Amino acid sequence: MTLTQSKIQNPKSKITTLGGGPAGLYASLLLKKANPALDITILERNPRGATYGWGVVFSDQTLNAFREADYKSYVDITDQFVIWDAIDTFYQGQHLRCGGHTFAGMARRKLLLILQERCEELGITCKFEVEINDLAQLPPADMIIAADGVNSLTRKTYADVFKPSLALGRAKFVWYGTHRVFDSFTFIFRENEHGLFQAHCYPFDGHTSTFIVECAEETWRRAGLDQMSEAESLAYCEKLFAPDLAGHGLLSNRSLWINFTTVKNKTWRHNNIVLLGDAAHTAHFSIGSGTKIAMEDAIALANAFEAHDGDLAATFKHYEAERRPRVELLQAAAAESQGYFENVNRYTQLDPLQFTFHMLTRSGRISYNNLSQRDPRFTDAVTRWFAASQPAQPPTEADLIIAPPPMFTPLTLRSLTLPNRVALTPVSPGSASDGLPGEAQQAQLLERAKGGVALVLTEPVAVSAEGRITPGDAGLYCADHLLAWRKIVAVVHAAGGAKIGLRLNHAGRRGATRPRRGGLDRPLRHGAWPLLAASALPYGPGSQTPKAMEQADLAAVREAFVQAAQLADEAGFDWLHLHLAHGYLLAGFISPLTNQRADEYGGSLENRLRFPLAVFEAVRAVWPQEKPLAVA
Template identity: 50%
Template sequence: MKIVCIGGGPAGLYFGLLMKQLNPAHQVRVIERNKPYDTFGWGVVFSDATMDNMRLWDRTSADQIQAAFNHWDDIELLFKGRRIRSGGHGFVGIGRKKLLNILQARCEALGVELVFEQDVSSDEDFSDADLVIASDGINSRIRSKYADVFQPDIVTRPNRYIWLGTKRLYDAFTFDFQQTEHGWFQAHIYKFDEHTSTFIVECPEHVWLAHGLDKADQDQSIAFCEQLFAGNLAGEKLMTNARHLRGSAWLNFQRVTCGQWWLQNRHGSHVVLMGDAVHTAHFAIGSGTKLAIEDAIELTRQFQLHGDAPEHIPTVLAAYQELRRVETLRLQNAAWNAMEWFEVCGTRYCDQLPPEQFMYSMLTRSQRISHENLRLRDAAWLQGYERWFAERAGLPQPAALPPTPPMFTPYTVRGVTLKNRVVVSPMAQYSATDGVPGDYHLVHLGARAMGGAAMVFAEMTCTSPDARITPGCPGLWTDEQGAAWTRIVDWVHANTDARMAVQLGHAGAKGSTRRAWDGIDQPLADDDTEPNWPLLSASPQQYLPGTSQVSRAMTEADMDRVLADFVAATQRAADAGFDWLELHCAHGYLLSSFISTLTNQRTDAYGGSLANRLRYPLRVFNAVRAAWPAERPMSVRISAHDWVEGGITPADAVEIARAFKAAGADLIDCSSGQVSKAEKPVYGRMFQTPFADRVRQEAGIATIAVGAISEADHVNSIIAAGRADLCAVARPHLANPAWTLTEAARIGYTPQPWPKQYRSAKGQLEAGFARQAAQAKASA
């Protein structure tokens, strides 16, 4: 084949040498606009896994790169006068110029033609090529030329950064946070050769503007950074090797993704994007070069598998795109999480978190590194942090015993102390008769109360017959229902140390439907057995277009009646002995329908601005809080994201939380969605935790994290990082009522107490998990 690589960065060079090595008969050219052995930039970071991969594909260049690498295990944080260090992170760094020089020399040794000082504007300059690799960087001309096919999505991020170097050498990957009168700056620092370290300085746009750095030239910006980080630099200077710049030297990171990665041009040549031309990953996790190298490896692998003749190119490129897209998105998502953490740390974490917790939050920022992964990297550091966290939670930590994991530390709100940070989510069971909970609820809730969780939520409990979702929903509008709940709460209190919580709600426009197993969200058959009932909402709406019953807008009289129903239910809940009350203002139910713009089109005092839309939910909250005993906590569940354009956003959720906090809420239960069937949520493990994190830090109120939290590692990571104060676990508790006890045994936390009736099973379960862990370690 005739192969042309446009762009002599890591992707183009490495693919060129791999294909020449695969088949020396290939004619391979790499076209670079810079001079021979001349490049710009400072150090790049590799992972050990990438190096292992490179050794398999070209041992010669891998050994040379390995010899030039600088290795370090530690991450060091400089923050608020503290120096905190954690080890076991295994980074390797190399100068970008050194890396490219090694690859250039290897290409020449294999017979790859290197063409320098040629600025390519079009793939059609090489009409005789079978394959054109467009590895021409983030501002790819080839990608731009065929934008209608490649479908690039380029997002410019708000932070500003400047990429510098220094002769000061560091023995750890160092993060230095400095506060100014206008906000926070952070430096990402790592040594990449025996003489030099990379020194990237980053800050939010508003901080950059406030310091006048938009008007500063390159030399002035460097002088500013030298003064800001003078204590760290210890007399050394900062340097740039960028070309002379007019105006600011500060950049905005651009995240690049593409819908299509390859095409066939009008000359019959196949053109494929590679490296930064097709994807970028933020320097916060240092994966840009890794992605470029592994693009080259995967495309070579596909030619090896399918054949490296021209007729196989379409099959190869299709397989390459499919395989690389999955891995790239995974890394880009991790990089996005890390990038966002640095973008908001000045307003969200720097002032709110103590240095110890700030360090933990920073280490786990990408959500790729979990609590137990930190233990593998640096067990001593993590144990010290666990001990600090537990003592801060008021739990003494004897030096002779292992520290208490964060999920098993106590949490106190008002007059209620929870024994740990796990709660059983409210989960609809649709098994009540005329709103009365029965033996089923006693067994269901009682089993989970014995299973180790600190608190068990009953499912959404309705305040009137027309507040129900289905005919099977429980309520608290009669004394008979109150007595039935008293029986359940008394049993839990008598037989366990778990707390019981009630969640009061009104279904609104999502009511009068069948039980889930008979057709979720489908309206009742409206026969003599189960007739429909009229629906209320903030505005007329139909939850399932063309299917659901249409609700009518509430009048003032309706509002007064529903508010009175909530107060009466609250009083019955207090009499029943519930320890905790949550007001349901999420998921498109009645109170939620007032909050979201998707369901509230009112033109009176209850519509329009967010303050107006919150008016009725806050009225209900205030009345319920006044009726609920002062010593018992009260939380509010909100939909922190509607996942629909024009609906509630996480920024709105912060304002909603602030309003409920001002009214006296103790915690915000941060869920999302289910307001509109037009929603397009982005699922994933712990996918709703970022909402709890943002609300907690920005609104200054405790939160409950929910959504795809399924193992102790998740809970420990969330609680330890301060992303939430409690974790509500739903489906895992349906599958295993003793989920909390099981997870304690799985992670080896043997001090976890068990119900006396079940203690004979405790040792056996713990021993089984310990045996599995030992076997896994032995086979690793």
């Protein structure tokens, strides 16, 4: 069969796996185990037993999947495990531990040997030191599993199909080993005259740990690491982390400083070729092992193959449909985690306990409640620290024995003190008439104010008639509106202590649409008003094309925000919120996708922010200094 065919019709069909890493090995063995007649060959560029990584990490959930997929290799793998449940943080001379995070680690080299032996036991041919420079060199195969890594030749060859996106991270990192055996997943933060460095460390056998050093690129350059050899870099890091290495050195295995590459592809399949593991996607190392994700890919591919009796088109579609949503969730969490470490200098003024809590919750996958279940003592300490640190109502010693959760501690912004940190906002009832809020708006806000929340926020309120999203949206741009909002504010204030905030907005190119009950962003059939935007780009198919704002338009919109802010103060609002999101007018200036201007309001980020910041500054100038002004 040729490379363009996409269905295995013969049970003795040939499968070629490019890449002898965990993804390729595991996919091959699972397919062969379920279909012994398959002729599977694995082609690996490195020598047998060679690897350029150190340890790999797995979670409980992944281990369950391994057990179900292939019990023999599961037993061999788990026999090699080092298991821990704590995360240690060394920061500003303090050591903080949070438990309940169960992970297992093992040597990457040992994992590869186990999987290689299992493949050969099942009758799979493993060929090492095979360098493929052109896919045309490959012998005919019915199915090609492209597990050829982050620098995938397959992905490059068919880039017009896979449409890959490769994004380089901003931080530099280097992957070392050490014979200092850590007893947990350990984060170490050390600062010297060149800047801040962090180490990500974890054990993977009884005598070795992974030791990843990471820093900002400017720190890396100030330290001269960009000019150092592999040995000189290692010596620099050994000296920096000497207190943490306890007399041990660092180990190098072609350990060079690199930037992390996040790989994404529009599709993972092409004819009889399927991408697996790092060839298809990567996720930053700070959220766990890429090996884990790759082997989960292998399980999904093998299961899909079985479900569709070797129909490759159906198999690949099933595999990608199952894995892509999971991978994208992991990549989103990894991006948050990566961003945290790339910007960790922002947080170095935090108290060690606060710093550690912030780091543990950095990806969004772990919350305060998750940590409370994993390690109640740690979160109790965080809660007591947080309660004691609040200037609004400093607690007594007795209060700190059982401190309230952070959500229920007071918050002071400017002269406004909220009794807790709970805020609610309603969905627009769409019942306003010519921008005039009515009983429906009042009823919604009053209902939320009675629930004990500290702050209720209005729906997005238009600063002008042309700034409304729908005809039923409320506004604040005339005397009648002021009177109506003043009444609503008084009712909310009388309901039990809640404060009320106004969300000011201009719809921009998302305006003149039907009420949401008729569908989102559907243009009005009749009675539409002219729209304004940063550039003359319609919001969606069938949407009205807005006018690109000229100087007079910019001045008029800025003045509309100013007037609305003044009216909001007269109405008695406690809080003002400028809406700079969701594709509305101000957000449209910020995004390069919606702002294609060639003047001082377009181009660079600084220019794109110019008009939103001008609006903010004008509003801040008239909004009372003692009242908070929020932007979101």
